[in-house]
Amino acid sequence: MRDDAFERGRALRAAIFGPEGMKSFEQADSFQEPLQDLVTRICFGEVWSREGLPLKIRSMLTVAILVGQSRPNQLRNHVKGAIANGVTREELREILLHATLYHGLPAGTDSWAIVTGLLKELDTHG
Incomplete structure (x- = not known):
């Protein structure tokens, strides 16, 4: 599910880790996609992107x-x-x-x- 949190997380991941750090995201197959969604949307889109x-x-x-x-x-x-x-x-x-x-x-x-x-x-x- 691609939503605002996912897009915010994707942009933040790319900004922090650069192309090398995005390989796991870009190369994820259908088995790995749920993990990459969790990391992108929840970890970076919801938590890391908070203003606190x-x-x-x-x-x-x-x-x-x-x-x-x-x-x-x-x-x-x-x-x-x-x-x-x-x-x-x-x-x-x-x-x-x-x-x-x-x-x-x-x-x-x-x-x-x-x-x-x-x-x-x-x-x-x-």
Whole structure:
């Protein structure tokens, strides 16, 4: 069902994650379409697009939460999105340090390695 929330979510997803981040949306088959609809319409069209928090803070919160969930693929995607939303490397470092304190060393050290590798990759490939 394509409605205002879906279109708002699609535009926001594209703005935050760019063409690379839209591949899962564009390449979704009929089996994956319900998931992509949920992510697009509810996650980005209803929640991320709310005015209560700026995108930068939403990104910061999401990165911290993903550290605790030990979700490396989502963490990589959302760190890229956080950078697009204005989060600096220094802020990412502080988020990782703070999240490690509360989520624990195993999840934290894995997340530091993922983010460090991603930042090096971004430095190399622009």
